Amino acid sequence: MELRHLKYFLAVAEExxxxxxxxxxxxxxxxxxxxxxxxETEIGARLFHRNNKKVILTEAGKYFEKEVTALFQDLEQITIKTKKIAQNVSGEFSIAYISSIYSGVISELIQHLKAAFPYVSFKLFEISTTKQISALELGKIDLGIIRSPVKSPKIKSQLWFQDGFSVVYNKKLIQITTEEEISDLKEETFVFFNKDYAPHYHEVLLELCAFYGFTPKVVHESNNINSIVQLVKNGLGISIVPSNIARNNSDPEIGFIELKKVNLFTDVSLITSKGDESEITKSAINFLLNFPKK
Structure with missing residues (x-):
């Protein structure tokens, strides 16, 4: 059965x-x-009753006309949507980000993209770096925001910004005010990211503690930066978080001390599939690269 058969059938059914x-x-x-x-032979059903005087649809023909008409309507919509996707004005665009990215910039990114591409359905996913890499390799997301490094021949990575680190603590429970006092925290309990969830980030945190002369007693673990900060606020320990989080947190019960003496940073990168030249991707990356770093 070919498309022309259906077009011919509809013409006869109409006339x-x-x-x-x-x-x-x-x-x-x-x-x-x-x-x-x-x-009719291919379907195995008579679609028309015909003689020298008139042509009428059989009951099977009436049903077939209804379904084929709907099929052509769907095909028209598919054609229109395909054209829009080709013009980068329709379809879906999935963005993944790590929890330690300030949510305000994600919100502004989506607002920017929706204004530029009103027919696009934008989807957000908060997932770890390792899962983002896998998802991008499988084509499940279009843009990722991760903490480097990334090693994949299928992925293009671009540095967004370098982030420092800050100790976060409950002001009522911990009495420190300067970086010089960080070494006094060696007896405190720590809240860290799970090693399996963010292995590179976990190793960096251990290096930071070693620089200040102690090995942290990690008692609690979480896979979400906001949960870590909340656990600290609740008095379950202290932690070390990206300074980006510290700069965007104004909770009066929580204190932050930036670790300026140690020369350790974490690279926050934007990742896309190699060969992705879509206008939506370009617009998203350009917005983020020009977004003011707080």
Missing amino acids: LNFTKAAEKLCISQPPLSRQIIEL
């Missing part, structure tokens, strides 16, 4: 006259009759 349908289709009547017979 209920083979001669008029043939004229409408700009073909002669005998080929049109043969095409309808071929269609």
Whole structure:
């Protein structure tokens, strides 16, 4: 069965006259009759009752007309949507980000993209770096925001910014005010990211503690930076978080001390599939690269 068979059928069903349908289709009547017979033979059902006086649809023909008409309507919508996707004005665009990215910039990014591409459905996913890499390799996301490094031949990585580190603590429970006092925290309990969830980040935190002369007693673990900060606020320990979080947190019960003496940073990168040249991706990356760093 080919598309032309369906078009010929609809023409005859509309005109209920083979001669008029043939004229409408700009073909002669005998080929049109043969095409309808071929269609009926393939389906295994008579679609028309016809004689020298009139042509009418059978019950099977009425059902087939209804379904084929709906099929062509769907096909038209598919064609329109495909064209829009090709023009980067429709479809879906999935963005993944790590929890330690300030949510305000994510919100502004989506607002920017929705204004530029109003027909696009934007989806957000808060997932770890390792899962983002896997998702991007499988084509499940279009843009990722991770903490480097990333090693994949299928992925293009671009540095967004370098982030420092800050100790976060409950002001009521911990009495420190300067970086020089960080070494006094060696007896305190710590809240860290799970090693399996963010292995590179976990190793960096251990290096930071070693720089200040102690090995942290990690008692609690979480896979979400906001949960870590909340655990600290609740008095379950102290932690070390990206300075980006510290700069965007104004909770009066929580204190932050930036670790300026140690020369350790974490790279926050934007990742896309190699070869992705879509206008949406370009617009998203350009917005983020020009977003003011607080």
